[in-house]
Amino acid sequence: MQKNIRWLIVWLLFVATGLSFLDRQVLSIAIIKIQQEFHINDVQYGMVNTSFLISYALMFTLGGWLIDRVGGKLGLALSVGVWSIANSLHAIMNSFSQLLTFRFLLGMGEGGCFPGAAWTVYRWFDKKERALANGIAIGGSAIGAVIAPPLTIWLSGKYGWRGGFLIPGLVGIVWVIIWLSIPWKKYIPKIQQEEMQEAVPFLALLKKRPTWVFILIRFLLDPVFYFMMFWIPKYLSEVRNVPFERIGSLFWIPFLALGVSNVLGGWLSGWLIARQFSVNKARKTVMGIAAVLTLAAPAIEWVSTVEIAIFCMSLFMFAHGCWITNYITAISDMFGQRATSTVVGLSGTAGAISGLLLNPLMGAVIQQYSYRPLWIASGLLYPLAFALLVLLIPKITTLDWGTQPEVKQSDIPLTSS
DSSP: OHHHHHHHHHHHHHHHHHHHHHHHHHHHHHHHHHHHHHOOOHHHHHHHHHHHHHHHHHHHHHHHHHHHHHOHHHHHHHHHHHHHHHHHHGGGOOSHHHHHHHHHHHHHHHTTHHHHHHHHHHHHOOTTTHHHHHHHHHHHHHHHHHHHHHHHHHHHHHHOHHHHHHHHHHHHHHHHHHHHHSOHHHHOOOOOGGGOOOOOOHHHHHTSHHHHHHHHHHHHHHHHHHHHHHHHHHHHHHTSOOOHHHHHHHHHHHHHHHHHHHHHHHHHHHHHHHTTOOHHHHHHHHHHHHHHHGGGGGGGGTOSSHHHHHHHHHHHHHHHHHHHHHHHHHHHHHHHHHHHHHHHHHHHHHHHHHHHHHHHHHHHHHHHTOSHHHHHHHHHHHHHHHHHHHHHOSSOOOOOOOSOOOOOGGGSOOOOO
16 A cells, blocks of 8 residues: 555656646746737746746745755645645736736745655655656656647637636646645655765855856756746747747647656666766766757757747757756766755756846847847857866766764654655
């Protein structure tokens, strides 16, 4: 029974991460109708995205802190509940200020999703099964990104753009009810003592150059991903003159490429290691190939057909998937179990802050000039980031944190419900 409960929880995490990406992407489709109805300009749309990113950036770090104290069951219920209610409230918005507010609440809820998923998988699975469970749990985000465009188009056609927000929000509330009904305390396994390690002090992390390199790379590149997520539908509508109804049949394709490459990029790196590549060479080989592939982005502005533009976008997103998988894996290679989550959290917050600062600028560039400068920048930043990685981290290798403190039984935290 315990085994069945464990995998039920993993698949519920899959649904939760899928909903997180689906709910944040609904606006990127619906904004085409919302702008027409409420006369919201591109700069204001950039401010709306910034509102989401402010709260998301804060909760990316604070969410993990909160969940460590209240547990994954309650913490994720709060997270999914807050963002599902926020998403539903989009359906009753009647002004720019309301949209700004509801978007902030959405980010506040979603910031705790991935820390909560990681916490839960760690508590339910030992080291032999944890990677598979994490892969399933986090994999929902790619599926959510794939189904968001066609689902939003279909819901908008049947119930209006407001239905595109309300129905996924209600699904999230149902998820919370199911999640809370699972009797965790009855089945949750004990944490194995040998896997518990004392975290590296925060200040000690900040003294390590690789910490800042990984933060800098994420700061440079996350705005590119947010540009792809938030602005592609508008680009297809405004520049490529794609009808609203057809956008849903195109926008999912780049995100499918992303989902495939998340898995393939990790597999390729492992395949290289199995063929006597060092960890350093394997990670950097895949990331270098990915950086070269992102040079397809500027071509999006000049290719002749929508289909070729979508192919170039898909190639870019495929490259991003290979890059981000090996980027996160490189962090774990260097920082180990004692500090990986903290560095991933710090870098994620840095990326979100960068995104929130640059989104209004993106809107201004698009409104005053065109999408062209943004496509060019998207193609150049990954090679720049790769050059910084190679220059500033000559070798990806495990950092020395000194002697590992002995872990006593009394130090092992109790799992909470």
